[in-house]
Amino acid sequence: MTYRSKLLGAAGVFALAVLGANPAHAAGTTAGSTIVNTVSVAFQVGGINQTGTTASDTLTVDRSISLTVAEVGTTTTTVTPGSVNQVTAFTVTNTSNAPLDFLLAAAQQTGGAGAHSNTDTFNVSNVRIFRDTNGNGNFDLGTDVQSTFLDEIAADGSATVFVVSDVALGLANNSVAAVTLTATGREAGVAGTQGAALTQTAGANTSGMDTVFADAAGATDAARDAAFSAKDDYTVSAATLTAIKSSRVVSDPLNGTTNPKMIPGATIQYCIAISNASGSAAATSITVNDPIPANLIYDTTFGVRTNGTATIASGVATCATDTTGTGTMASNTVTGTLASVAGGETRTVVFQATIQ
Numbered sequence: 230m231t232y233r234s235k236l237l238g239a240a241g242v243f244a245l246a247v248l249g250a251n252p253a254h255a256a257g258t259t260a261g262s263t264i265v266n267t268v269s270v271a272f273q274v275g276g277i278n279q280t281g282t283t284a285s286d287t288l289t290v291d292r293s294i295s296l297t298v299a300e301v302g303t304t305t306t307t308v309t310p311g312s313v314n315q316v317t318a319f320t321v322t323n324t325s326n327a328p329l330d331f332l333l334a335a336a337q338q339t340g341g342a343g344a345h346s347n348t349d350t351f352n353v354s355n356v357r358i359f360r361d362t363n364g365n366g367n368f369d370l371g372t373d374v375q376s377t378f379l380d381e382i383a384a385d386g387s388a389t390v391f392v393v394s395d396v397a398l399g400l401a402n403n404s405v406a407a408v409t410l411t412a413t414g415r416e417a418g419v420a421g422t423q424g425a426a427l428t429q430t431a432g433a434n435t436s437g438m439d440t441v442f443a444d445a446a447g448a449t450d451a452a453r454d455a456a457f458s459a460k461d462d463y464t465v466s467a468a469t470l471t472a473i474k475s476s477r478v479v480s481d482p483l484n485g486t487t488n489p490k491m492i493p494g495a496t497i498q499y500c501i502a503i504s505n506a507s508g509s510a511a512a513t514s515i516t517v518n519d520p521i522p523a524n525l526i527y528d529t530t531f532g533v534r535t536n537g538t539a540t541i542a543s544g545v546a547t548c549a550t551d552t553t554g555t556g557t558m559a560s561n562t563v564t565g566t567l568a569s570v571a572g573g574e575t576r577t578v579v580f581q582a583t584i585q
């Protein structure tokens with residue numbers, strides 16, 4: 230064996246050791262691995278076997294940069310107006326053949342398609358990004374750490390990222406806020422610190438570990454830009470309450486209940502109809518307060534009746550008086566409480582008074 234072939238033989242042993250410690254991933258053999266193969270040549274002279282010769286080739290596997298970002302689940306995040314720390318979740322997967330850091334950025338949009346066959350109509354506020362630090366797949370405020378990058382994600386490794394936002398009061402039912410999470414591959418660098426930006430190797434293949442961007446185009450990024458993005462969205466589930474207050478004369482001192490008129494001494498019935506628009510979230514703990522004007526005397530016998538139904542025609546509500554709940558009269562104010570009014574439902578507060 231010549232000095233050169235001994236040297237190659239030693240290199241071959243070393244290469245096998247490297248490959249043994251770095252098995253192939255979904256993206257192929259680990260970047261930076263060396264692949265050595267050796268050819269041996271046997272021959273005869275005059276029919277007698279001669280000492281053969283060998284030759285080897287060593288190559289370095291280059292780095293193929295690729296990643297995906299995907300919404301966790303397939304549905305929008307339903308939110309209530311005025312709620313805080315509302316979560317959309319994403320999975321960032323390193324499909325490269327090397328460990329990487331990933332810069333994270335969340336963006337909103339003004340109009341345009343959301344993630345679930347819907348259209349963006351508003352922006353959330355206080356948008357933050359958290360890593361699923363304890364790896365349980367759930368957002369845990371106070372445990373999961375707010376961060377602008379993922380650190381040291383191994384080849385084939387993935388991490389859950391939460392985009393967390395607040396939702397303003399007063400938003401209409403079915404309002405949509407779309408958010409896009411973009412992850413951009415970075416050098417792994419050192420643990421705990423975001424690595425430097427990646428660059429592709431320009432020009433011809435080198436003998437060292439070159440870098441090639443191999444990622445696809447996501448929601449808002451291009452192919453082969455070392456980035457990938459995905460959308461998710463928030464959809465508002467709001468109650469849309471309207472109140473109609475109507476009055477009718479029940480009786481007067483002269484006509485009784487037959488064609489009564491609103492003369493002094495007449496009894497008036499007030500119908501307050503609280504309606505929640507069809508498709509809205511249920512409204513709960515509804516309190517109706519109605520101060521009695523000075524020229525009316527509250528009818529203590531009739532009392533305050535709540536939770537009945539009403540028919541509404543041409544903006545006038547007519548309450549049924551077979552109600553199941555009772556309200557109160559205190560400090561000259563009628564108060565009725567409704568436990569819940571579902572979407573598409575109308576509930577009432579009814580009381581009577583006499584004209585002075």
Ligand SMILES: [Ca+2]
Nearest residue numbers: 338349351352
């Ligand atoms: Ca928006």
Ligand SMILES: [Ca+2]
Nearest residue numbers: 361365367369
């Ligand atoms: Ca968690």
Ligand SMILES: [Ca+2]
Nearest residue numbers: 417418419422
């Ligand atoms: Ca790092």
Ligand SMILES: [Ca+2]
Nearest residue numbers: 444445451456
């Ligand atoms: Ca891309």
